[in-house]
Amino acid sequence: MNKTILSLLGLTLSVGLSADVKRGQQVFNQFCANCHGDKGQGLVGPNLTDKEILHGSSKEEIVKVIKNGVLEKAMPAWGTILNDSQISDVSDYVKSIIGKNLKNGFVAVKTTVSSFPTGTLEKPYLIRTYMPALDLDKSIFVNHGKGGNVNKYSPGSGKEDPKKVQKPINGLPSTITVNFGQELSYTFDTLECRLLYTWSGQFLDMTKYWGKGTGGGRRGFGYIPDIMGDVHFKTSGAHPFKGKVQFKGYRKEKGIPVFLYQAGGLSISLKITLGPKKGEAICEYRTNSKEPLKIKLPPGIQSSSGQSGSLILNAQQAQNFKLIVKGAK
Numbered sequence: 332m333n334k335t336i337l338s339l340l341g342l343t344l345s346v347g348l349s350a351d352v353k354r355g356q357q358v359f360n361q362f363c364a365n366c367h368g369d370k371g372q373g374l375v376g377p378n379l380t381d382k383e384i385l386h387g388s389s390k391e392e393i394v395k396v397i398k399n400g401v402l403e404k405a406m407p408a409w410g411t412i413l414n415d416s417q418i419s420d421v422s423d424y425v426k427s428i429i430g431k432n433l434k435n436g437f438v439a440v441k442t443t444v445s446s447f448p449t450g451t452l453e454k455p456y457l458i459r460t461y462m463p464a465l466d467l468d469k470s471i472f473v474n475h476g477k478g479g480n481v482n483k484y485s486p487g488s489g490k491e492d493p494k495k496v497q498k499p500i501n502g503l504p505s506t507i508t509v510n511f512g513q514e515l516s517y518t519f520d521t522l523e524c525r526l527l528y529t530w531s532g533q534f535l536d537m538t539k540y541w542g543k544g545t546g547g548g549r550r551g552f553g554y555i556p557d558i559m560g561d562v563h564f565k566t567s568g569a570h571p572f573k574g575k576v577q578f579k580g581y582r583k584e585k586g587i588p589v590f591l592y593q594a595g596g597l598s599i600s601l602k603i604t605l606g607p608k609k610g611e612a613i614c615e616y617r618t619n620s621k622e623p624l625k626i627k628l629p630p631g632i633q634s635s636s637g638q639s640g641s642l643i644l645n646a647q648q649a650q651n652f653k654l655i656v657k658g659a660k
């Protein structure tokens with residue numbers, strides 16, 4: 332081959348490439364720029380112009396990550412949204428910007444939000460967030476819908492993709508969690524209307540959910556906060572009150588949450604405070620019962636007179652009684 336042909340070949344090749352890159356840039360602007368920035372400099376998705384390339388910088392590898400996405404990190408899969416030549420073009424575009432080292436467009440926002448919120452005895456901190464189910468028995472969650480897999484929704488096509496499956500979030504959506512400082516934290520479930528568990532020590536690590544104070548770390552679905560202290564009590568067995576339960580809301584008495592619900596035809600209010608020992612919780616119940624009441628206490632809960640198991644309250648006691656939830660040993 333002589334030089335002229337070679338350079339001609341080179342010319343057509345580079346012209347062809349830049350046309351691909353141009354088309355790829357259009358695809359990029361339409362589908363990718365809102366996450367990766369208009370020039371690929373990064374926004375909520377990573378900077379594609381720097382040298383930190385997690386999934387490889389060959390065309391093959393780029394095509395693969397674009398096709399399949401990184402679902403647990405919120406990079407969508409484009410394999411069913413874009414056709415092969417669009418993916419090829421946009422991969423060429425991505426390849427062309429690697430190494431440009433553009434400054435990341437993401438400006439860290441200063442925020443007062445801490446991923447380690449805390450309350451005090453006088454001013455407990457209340458949060459409604461997904462909470463871990465720990466290893467509580469499934470039979471406790473009779474009123475929870477069974478979160479099933481769903482087909483993944485694609486924002487690009489506005490359709491669900493029958494081939495892609497999204498698992499349900501692995502946490503309890505219906506809880507109210509309260510922290511009194513180092514001494515006591517607890518989680519109450521509003522669907523089951525019962526205290527699920529208690530702990531003492533540090534409260535929650537919200538980093539997976541809130542990020543590191545730079546505005547949101549929630550990526551993908553793995554954002555259930557972590558319990559940081561020592562768990563003392565986990566509920567088990569049937570609900571203490573027989574019959575259907577329904578949550579009616581909560582109010583605060585001098586800053587302390589009081590849960591209102593119905594169970595087995597009774598109106599019940601439950602106020603949970605710290606007992607004399609670390610991690611010990613006192614549950615104060617008020618009901619509108621006119622009759623004696625039989626309730627079944629799960630292990631770890633006693634009456635104020637030290638009874639456990641089945642508890643029989645006379646009509647007067649049934650209107651206002653306290654139960655003690657064991658704390659630290």
Ligand code: HEC
Nearest residue numbers: 362363366376377383384385386387396401404405406421
């Ligand atoms: C909803 C936000 C979002 C959109 C839209 C999006 N991405 Fe991503 N992308 C991400 C995130 C988040 C990651 C990081 C994945 C990881 O950390 O493993 C990523 C990773 C990547 C990577 C791998 C980077 C590396 O370091 O290896 C490439 C390449 C990429 N995206 C290209 C694209 C292209 C091309 C499009 C458009 C067709 C696109 N992305 C659309 C969020 C997005």
